[in-house]
């Protein structure tokens with residue numbers, strides 16, 4: 001029997017104490033669904049999706065502010081992908097666009113600089129949503145705008161960082177036995193980012209890539225490490241202990257740590273990044289955007305904190321589907337509800 005076959009056999013036949021493992025990263029949620037991993041595990045191994053889908057954890061006050069900007073004369077909101085379909089208190093950016101608002105999707109971040117440069121008569125606002133992985137991209141956009149002396153491009157930031165939200169999960173009864181540490185985030189932060197948390201809560205972390213066999217090896221490692229502190233890195237082709245110092249330096253030049261509001265979790269101290277005061281002229285009104293009004297009946301807050309599985313939401317697959325999403329967790333391709341739905345996952 002090969003090592004991989006032994007891992008598969010162990011995970012299928014595991015009969016020890018129940019193990020609850022959280023994948024914090026939305027891309028892992030998608031990879032777990034695509035690879036059919038839940039169906040390969042013993043009923044004693046539970047995979048819980050955490051708060052790592054950036055669109056899903058964005059509070060409605062941020063969407064409302066973007067909608068307000070999109071409806072202003074001479075202002076254009078620029079955004080990546082899924083955010084356009086997420087509802088604020090009353091409208092999504094797609095609704096605002098349908099009502100005549102100015103919203104454009106961008107596929108390359110530097111397109112934002114080009115658009116602002118070509119049309120100085122309008123103000124362009126880039127929706128800067130994301131985790132440690134995308135914050136360097138926004139720093140790069142800002143640097144480019146400054147170097148080109150462009151003043152009609154601003155950022156509306158809702159930037160989050162992982163360590164303090166993981167601490168929140170540990171402190172608020174997540175009953176998690178181990179974390180599948182986010183692969184993309186760890187490329188930037190390095191695997192050392194989890195050492196303090198691991199020691200503090202005596203919980204193991206394993207950094208994983210996105211291939212099925214590596215995810216299975218990660219689950220195998222975490223199951224064996226249950227009850228013990230420790231950080232292991234199985235994604236060595238991309239993640240080092242210290243991360244990417246150049247990206248970290250770029251981020252720290254333009255952004256500083258701040259408190260941040262999370263859907264379902266409220267404000268978590270030190271869990272976000274905002275523009276440094278010296279770059280405040282590039283901010284489109286990001287401060288104080290804390291309010292969150294989830295759609296009626298939507299349980300995204302409980303899903304994001306691992307309190308319930310998406311299938312336990314009464315609306316899942318009934319009135320809430322990817323084509324008619326009630327909450328952000330069903331809109332985003334990194335959302336738990338979306339991934340449970342498209343993979344037919346029932347656990």
Ligand code: SF4
Nearest residue numbers: 299300313320327337
């Ligand atoms: S299934 Fe829909 S309504 Fe239920 S938690 Fe998920 S997004 Fe919200």
